[in-house]
Amino acid sequence: MTSRRASTTAAIAVTLLATIVVSCGDRDPAPEPEATASGTGKSIFRPEFQVEPIGGAEAVAPAPLDTTVRFEEGVELDEQARADIATVAQSPQAAMDWPIILRGHSDSGGSDASNMRASIERAEAVKAFLVENGIAESRITVIGFGEQNPVAPNALPDGSPNERGRAANRRVDIHIGSPDPKPVVEEPTLAETLAEPAEE
Numbered sequence: 001m002t003s004r005r006a007s008t009t010a011a012i013a014v015t016l017l018a019t020i021v022v023s024c025g026d027r028d029p030a031p032e033p034e035a036t037a038s039g040t041g042k043s044i045f046r047p048e049f050q051v052e053p054i055g056g057a058e059a060v061a062p063a064p065l066d067t068t069v070r071f072e073e074g075v076e077l078d079e080q081a082r083a084d085i086a087t088v089a090q091s092p093q094a095a096m097d098w099p100i101i102l103r104g105h106s107d108s109g110g111s112d113a114s115n116m117r118a119s120i121e122r123a124e125a126v127k128a129f130l131v132e133n134g135i136a137e138s139r140i141t142v143i144g145f146g147e148q149n150p151v152a153p154n155a156l157p158d159g160s161p162n163e164r165g166r167a168a169n170r171r172v173d174i175h176i177g178s179p180d181p182k183p184v185v186e187e188p189t190l191a192e193t194l195a196e197p198a199e200e
């Protein structure tokens with residue numbers, strides 16, 4: 001009985017195997033993928049899942065640059081100031097051909113006229129160094145503010161000079177940015193949105 005079952009099972013297996021082989025032989029061979037212009041086959045992914053090559057993406061412009069050059073004393077550039085300005089001249093923002101604004105500042109030690117003159121001379125010193133390092137002079141605007149915009153107190157609470165604060169105020173602020181930044185679109189507030197139908 002057992003040998004009969006085994007022979008029946010073997011016969012069924014042979015029949016199934018023959019059927020599979022015959023059915024595979026009847027099929028047409030799979031079509032060759034169509035060649036594209038690049039010589040590769042078509043993608044198996046749907047078009048909406050195709051990823052654009054990275055090389056075709058638009059280059060993103062750098063953010064505007066804002067930095068400060070310090071002056072320990074007077075209007076002459078020291079080694080640190082020269083290094084800072086050289087870094088600015090080699091920055092991606094400088095390479096964008098954007099306008100450059102130099103805002104000169106001074107401490108409060110001296111008359112208004114002398115402080116204004118010192119602030120302009122500091123900005124002019126920065127401008128001259130930028131031009132020496134390949135920046136077109138026509139791109140640079142110099143503005144003197146004198147002692148008007150301190151970033152630190154010029155005097156201590158007892159009225160004595162604050163030397164550290166005065167040193168911080170002797171500076172030139174550098175700004176390099178796009179001449180036509182994208183306008184900021186203000187979204188209406190929830191109250192304004194809800195009030196619109198009532199106004200109509």
